[in-house]
Amino acid sequence: MKIEFTKTVQLVNNQKVSFRYPSINDVNTLRTFINKLSKEDTFIIMSGEIISVREESAYLKKNLKKIAQGDMVILICESAGRIIGSASVERNTQKRKRARHVGSFGISLLPEFRGQGLGKRLMEEALTEAKKRIVGLKMVTLDVFAPNSTAIDLYRKIGFQEVGGIPQGILFHGQYVDLIIMWKAV
Ligand SMILES: CC(C)(COP(=O)(O)OP(=O)(O)OC[C@H]1O[C@@H](n2cnc3c(N)ncnc32)[C@H](O)[C@@H]1OP(=O)(O)O)[C@@H](O)C(=O)NCCC(=O)NCCS
DSSP: OOOEEEEEEEETOEEEEEEEEOOGHHHHHHHHHHHHHHHHSSSSSSSOOOOHHHHHHHHHHHHHHHHHTEEEEEEEEETTEEEEEEEEEOOOOTGGGGGGGHHHHEEEEEGGGGGGSSSHHHHHHHHHHHHSSTTTTOOOEEEEEETOOHHHHHHHHHHEEEEEEEEEEEETTTTTEEEEEEEEOO
């Protein structure tokens, strides 16, 4: 079954951004995107590591399989042929049958596309899509670094609540900061 999704949004500066699922042809543009974020050393897991074509290709193939199986949703944002954002919800299959109703969420945009309402739109679309495609999904959790107030504000607006955390669980810019866990029923 081919999984389709396309939506185009217009930013305040009239720039058009489209949301869609990734395909195997996106390896290079996705790699450029993730390596840019990694180099920026922002509030994501990657902090300067460079992903090779081979690594990105293996990662994408694995995720395309999860999407086809109904265990994952990824929406990427494309603008003028570039991937500028991505959001995902992935079913927790690591705990076998115990947590198949739980999904984990992640999102990132390139810096020049932030603060214009795109993250909120993308997150809403990804959560709606996840509810549709990931059968039996009942809740979504996410991890966020405590100093990431932009993301925490956004998540609260979407209805996520803080339910816990790991004190000083993350090394960020040379300091240990808290990892916050948020939760929302879907
Ligand atoms: C977090 C992120 C996805 C949010 O997307 P965004 O497009 O910047 O956010 P939006 O413009 O949709 O704004 C949504 C809300 O976030 C908050 N927000 C956005 N920009 C903000 C800023 N500069 N300062 C403080 N809050 C801000 C506001 O609450 C805003 O709601 P409002 O527009 O009603 O005021 C994006 O900033 C990003 O990719 N950041 C870097 C990577 C990252 O932190 N990923 C998340 C890891 S958990």
